[in-house]
Amino acid sequence: MSWLELVDEGGRLLARRDARALPCTVGRAHGNALVTSDPYVDPHHAEVALDDAGRLVVRDLGSVNGLRRPDDDARHDLLALEPGHDVLLGRSRLRLVTDAPAAVMPPAPRPVPEPAGPRWLAATRRRAVQLAAAAALMAVGAVVATIGVPGRPAGMVAGAAAVGILLLVTIWTAGWALATRLRRGESRFGPHFVVAVVATLWSALVSELPGWADFLLPDSPVVTALLFGAAAASWYVALALHLRVMSPGGGARTQRASFFAALVLAGVGTWLPAALERDFSTVATITGTLKPFPAALVPARTPAQFAESLEGLERELLDDEEPAATGSRVLRRADDEGAAPQPETPQPEP
Amino acid sequence: MTSTADPRPPRRPAVRSRPPAALAAAALLLAALSARAQDSAAAPPPPPPADASAAAVFQRLAPAVVRIEVQESGSRAKSGVGSGFFVSTDGLLVTNYHVVSRLVHRPASHAARATAAGGSWTLTLLAVDVVHDLAVLRASGPAPSLAIAVAPRELAKGTRVLALGHPRDLGLSIVEGTYNGRLEHTATARLHYTGPINPGMSGGPAVTDDGALVGVNVATMGEEVAFLVPADAVAALLARVPAAPPDRAGFLAGMTADLAALAERTMAGLFTPGGPSVALDGYRVPTAPDSSFRCWGDSDGDEDEAPGVRVAVHGCSMDESIFLSETLGAGLARFEHELVRGQGLGRLRLLAALEGAFEQALPFDGTAREVTRFHCRHANLRTAAHTWRSALCVRRLRDFPGLYEGVFRSVSLGVYDAGLITSLTLSGVPFDLIRTLTARFLEAVGSTR
Numbered sequence: 001m002s003w004l005e006l007v008d009e010g011g012r013l014l015a016r017r018d019a020r021a022l023p024c025t026v027g028r029a030h031g032n033a034l035v036t037s038d039p040y041v042d043p044h045h046a047e048v049a050l051d052d053a054g055r056l057v058v059r060d061l062g063s064v065n066g067l068r069r070p071d072d073d074a075r076h077d078l079l080a081l082e083p084g085h086d087v088l089l090g091r092s093r094l095r096l097v098t099d100a101p102a103a104v105m106p107p108a109p110r111p112v113p114e115p116a117g118p119r120w121l122a123a124t125r126r127r128a129v130q131l132a133a134a135a136a137l138m139a140v141g142a143v144v145a146t147i148g149v150p151g152r153p154a155g156m157v158a159g160a161a162a163v164g165i166l167l168l169v170t171i172w173t174a175g176w177a178l179a180t181r182l183r184r185g186e187s188r189f190g191p192h193f194v195v196a197v198v199a200t201l202w203s204a205l206v207s208e209l210p211g212w213a214d215f216l217l218p219d220s221p222v223v224t225a226l227l228f229g230a231a232a233a234s235w236y237v238a239l240a241l242h243l244r245v246m247s248p249g250g251g252a253r254t255q256r257a258s259f260f261a262a263l264v265l266a267g268v269g270t271w272l273p274a275a276l277e278r279d280f281s282t283v284a285t286i287t288g289t290l291k292p293f294p295a296a297l298v299p300a301r302t303p304a305q306f307a308e309s310l311e312g313l314e315r316e317l318l319d320d321e322e323p324a325a326t327g328s329r330v331l332r333r334a335d336d337e338g339a340a341p342q343p344e345t346p347q348p349e350p
Numbered sequence: 351m352t353s354t355a356d357p358r359p360p361r362r363p364a365v366r367s368r369p370p371a372a373l374a375a376a377a378l379l380l381a382a383l384s385a386r387a388q389d390s391a392a393a394p395p396p397p398p399p400a401d402a403s404a405a406a407v408f409q410r411l412a413p414a415v416v417r418i419e420v421q422e423s424g425s426r427a428k429s430g431v432g433s434g435f436f437v438s439t440d441g442l443l444v445t446n447y448h449v450v451s452r453l454v455h456r457p458a459s460h461a462a463r464a465t466a467a468g469g470s471w472t473l474t475l476l477a478v479d480v481v482h483d484l485a486v487l488r489a490s491g492p493a494p495s496l497a498i499a500v501a502p503r504e505l506a507k508g509t510r511v512l513a514l515g516h517p518r519d520l521g522l523s524i525v526e527g528t529y530n531g532r533l534e535h536t537a538t539a540r541l542h543y544t545g546p547i548n549p550g551m552s553g554g555p556a557v558t559d560d561g562a563l564v565g566v567n568v569a570t571m572g573e574e575v576a577f578l579v580p581a582d583a584v585a586a587l588l589a590r591v592p593a594a595p596p597d598r599a600g601f602l603a604g605m606t607a608d609l610a611a612l613a614e615r616t617m618a619g620l621f622t623p624g625g626p627s628v629a630l631d632g633y634r635v636p637t638a639p640d641s642s643f644r645c646w647g648d649s650d651g652d653e654d655e656a657p658g659v660r661v662a663v664h665g666c667s668m669d670e671s672i673f674l675s676e677t678l679g680a681g682l683a684r685f686e687h688e689l690v691r692g693q694g695l696g697r698l699r700l701l702a703a704l705e706g707a708f709e710q711a712l713p714f715d716g717t718a719r720e721v722t723r724f725h726c727r728h729a730n731l732r733t734a735a736h737t738w739r740s741a742l743c744v745r746r747l748r749d750f751p752g753l754y755e756g757v758f759r760s761v762s763l764g765v766y767d768a769g770l771i772t773s774l775t776l777s778g779v780p781f782d783l784i785r786t787l788t789a790r791f792l793e794a795v796g797s798t799r
Contacts, residue, residue: 288705288728303733307785313727
């Protein structure tokens with residue numbers, strides 16, 4: 001006697017059915033032969049049937065997350081089901097068991113209870129996490145804004161900053177939620193919101209690094225490297241987590257995609273402003289980061305040593321040749337070649 | 351003081367943005383003209399006989415004073431009009447460099463003509479004194495039989511001086527004014543003239559009753575406060591007029607050498623140890639090293655009890671702006687100290703305020719063909735009194751090989767109740783002078799604690 005069994009991530013049996021009663025549908029909807037509450041399983045996810053050769057196969061019914069083998073991220077539309085070769089649907093596992101213990105009766109399809117405590121408690125806990133994230137974010141935004149704008153009523157500045165940053169993160173979250181709804185049929189706003197908050201706080205933290213590097217080691221290549229690294233890390237954290245929420249079990253492919261997207265975004269953010277700065281301008285842009293740090297411990301040179309080191313600057317200025325051809329270039333050429341204007345014949349007044 | 355309506359003084363004093371002489375150095379050059387004004391130039395109306403001797407001087411000198419027009423040769427369009435005068439009967443003519451600067455910078459596309467009651471001449475540029483804003487040209491063809499004699503002599507303050515020229519291109523005019531001595535606050539020689547000098551009179555002569563040259567009209571501040579280039583600078587330039595005119599590069603090389611020499615002469619001694627200084631809260635900052643600098647100061651005051659940033663400023667500038675081209679000037683040296691105090695602010699907020707005050711986008715003049723963009727270096731520097739965060743941004747004046755323009759700006763670190771931001775701007779100077787003064791400037795800032 002063989003059975004089709006659906007088990008959750010932890011190996012707990014969710015549903016079971018006689019393997020001879022075919023076709024056997026699997027999904028979240030109650031009309032299925034095997035029912036699971038796994039959110040990563042579609043309402044009508046897959047069906048088990050016999051193929052032309054008489055083998056037992058699992059066929060994808062157009063689900064979002066498809067079918068996979070436990071040891072492999074590749075997605076399949078059709079997989080053979082044999083004892084020992086299980087098939088993953090979302091986070092649930094479908095397996096074929098041949099010699100079932102007599103004590104276990106085929107249970108009726110039923111929704112699985114929440115893992116811990118009553119449903120309302122879990123929901124409350126989720127809400128609490130989201131509210132805590134929002135509060136932390138608003139607090140950080142308020143504090144940072146209060147430092148940055150002296151001379152204005154601190155309470156107003158802090159309040160405006162807190163609301164502003166919450167608004168921004170909410171808009172960011174809404175974008176991801178919309179994308180998720182289009183792809184999976186549900187928004188998952190809450191998890192996206194938590195990810196957005198975590199990513200924002202994280203990037204606020206790592207973006208401190210380049211500032212410190214600029215403060216302690218001005219003009220060092222370390223600053224640019226850190227600038228790029230911090231931006232890439234922030235983008236990666238944000239993208240990878242959001243994509244994970246959007247399609248759980250996306251696996252290595254999603255990770256790779258997030259990684260490269262993060263590199264590109266960070267590269268654009270780091271080098272595009274520098275490239276734009278190379279455009280001609282008559283403005284001298286003075287920059288310098290200040291940090292709360294004992295002045296005596298700041299690595300420093302004497303002004304004389306600094307002046308000594310300016311040969312490179314002089315060379316750089318001498319190498320700064322005229323910008324590429326523009327309208328005035330032609331005019332300039334003509335002037336370069338010409339000497340004083342040629343005297344004309346005098347024209348006495350009549 | 352004209353107005354006391356505003357209870358709080360502005361954070362930055364209005365006068366410090368430009369030294370007075372710079373206000374109108376180029377303003378005398380009349381660029382835009384009406385067709386009517388052009389007609390009247392050919393036949394100057396008789397001046398009102400305000401004084402018999404002024405009328406006599408006018409009658410005598412009018413043939414030697416010309417209207418100079420610079421034309422863009424392709425379009426025959428006027429690019430500027432000024433005045434000038436013959437200094438010899440063999441056709442040498444003097445005017446301001448700023449009237450004919452296009453003949454130096456864009457010789458192939460520009461030509462100059464002089465017109466007077468007695469004739470019309472094509473002009474060839476022979477020599478330039480960029481520092482005093484003078485040019486010598488040769489007129490083609492027969493010159494008038496009379497020239498204005500250049501024989502410098504000392505005058506008493508109050509001596510009557512008559513200025514001739516083409517104000518607003520309205521025809522040759524003579525105005526009456528008073529000689530008021532040499533300016534004390536300039537690195538280059540200038541005479542103070544009280545009289546109605548107006549745009550278009552640039553390059554015209556200012557003479558005594560007996561027709562001897564006192565100076566050349568060069569700039570006005572309005573309200574009859576005007577400036578002349580002294581006759582001795584004219585004599586010096588005439589003494590070094592070459593036989594043949596140099597080419598563009600030759601002119602620019604000569605001007606560069608003059609500017610470099612001026613920079614060395616006026617600035618090489620700046621910020622040497624023991625120089626004059628003033629106290630600014632806990633700091634002792636350098637102030638006017640000599641009379642060629644003019645200083646100003648201002649403070650937000652403490653009368654306003656609201657928490658926030660208080661700024662006190664002390665700045666000095668050379669009272670000078672040298673005309674290089676229509677889009678570029680050289681202001682030599684300027685420095686400014688800005689004391690930033692926090693009232694009721696914590697350390698972090700004051701630090702943020704200091705950073706905000708230090709980081710600046712400072713606009714300069716010039717076009718892409720005249721200057722490079724700014725190239726910057728950043729460093730933490732330590733002097734006997736303080737530790738600093740500094741930025742030095744420099745650009746090269748392309749047309750004046752060897753001359754640069756730069757700003758060296760620093761903010762004191764690790765002082766939490768009051769930070770000092772101090773800036774030194776050098777304009778039209780050799781790179782070595784920028785290096786020398788960069789090395790000295792911060793060492794000149796001490797502490798009073």
